[in-house]
Amino acid sequence: MRNRLRSIFTNQPEGQPQWVLDLQNGDDAGFFAPDSATWAVHGQTATIVAGVRALLMQALHPGAMAGVHDWSRYKEDPLGRLAGTIRWIFTVSYADTATAVGTTNWVLKLHEKVRGTYLDAKDIEKPYSANDPELLSWVHLAFTDSFLATAKLWSTPIPGGPDAYVREWAKAGELMGVPNPPRSEAELAAQLRAFYDAGVLKSDERVAEALQFIRRPPLGKGMMPGYAVLFNGAVSSIPPLYRDMLGLGPARLGPLTLPARASTAAMLGVIGNMLGHDEPSATQARKRLARLAAAERSSRTEA
Structure with a gap:
């Protein structure tokens, strides 16, 4: 079961993907430190629920949905698409800055061909491109809101609080070309509501x-x-405003509402025990940081 879980997230049956092992390479500490809100949020099992929630939220923008419908192979290769998304998230979170920027540029390059038209909420045909600022903004907002919401529900306290995570992850938005990414929880909620x-x-x-x-x-x-x-659990964490738009309601067994959040907490605990609590990407990043620290100490000694 442990191997099956790991293969779902990496699309690799055995061992760690090379890109994870390569996180120990590089010449700087990267954008985020081990004590950062980003490491705390992205290093816990609640991210599994966050990924599901983000997909649900992102589907509400017809331009983003058109890009997925027209270009994504999510039905034919869902694990491949998931693994690609995970690679970007964890590379930006844990890699050195050059690798984080390079991987982001690779994603943006893939996006260049994703173009077409869609019917907006008023059934007016509009053009779209995956790199349009509006679509990038919505995807970033849905992602940030989902990872923050699930962390607040099912993870340990965030260093610096929710505002610290939103402020830090704005760097990922900037790398992707998001205009004015939110830098506080209040700004995040306001920008989401503005789309609605x-x-x-x-x-x-x-x-x-x-x-x-x-x-x-x-x-x-x-x-x-x-x-x-x-x-x-993911559905339960979505505000009613957006949950109603999706046509999703609380989980029920006949007339009874099921305790989705408590059940999710228990399931995440089981998954955490299966996978182990050492996050592979963070482990490789710590190796890089230890190597850089040792090199700096050696340089000072020689001086």
Whole structure:
């Protein structure tokens, strides 16, 4: 089960992907330190729920949804798409700055071909590009809000509090070309609400199709009961404003509302015990930091 879980996140049956091992390389500490809010949030199992929640939220922008519908192979290769997203997140979080910037530029290059048209919330046809500032902003907001919300519910306290995480992860937004990424929890909520108030968001048959896939991805029968718990936890963490747009409600058993958040906490505990509590990306990053510290001490001694 441990190997199956790891393969889901890395799309690699055995061992660690080379990009994880390469996090020990590099000549600087990177954008975020071990005591940062980013390491604290991204190093815990709540990120599994955050990923599901982010996908649900991102689907509400018809331009973002069009890009996924027209270009993504998420149905044919869902684990490959997941592994690619995880690689970017953890590279920016733990790598040296040159690698973080290079990986981000690689993602932006892939985005250049993702273009087309979509019907907006008023059924007016509009062009889209995956690198459009508006789409990049929505994806960044949905990501940041999801990782913050799940961390507050199911992780240890965030160093510096929620504002520290939003402020730090704004760097990832800047690397992706997001204009004015939020730098506090209040700004995050306000920018999300601005999309809703402007009438930009939309739920249609494409969203319903994506939700159906996210609800029941091809994980195998043995994994689905646990995943159902995590999916319900993700839904429970979405504010009612957006949850209603998605047509999602609390998990129920007949007339009874199930304790989705408590069940999710228990499931994340089980997953954490299976995977172990040493995050591989952070482990490799610490090796780099230790090497750099040793080199600095040696340089001072020689001087």
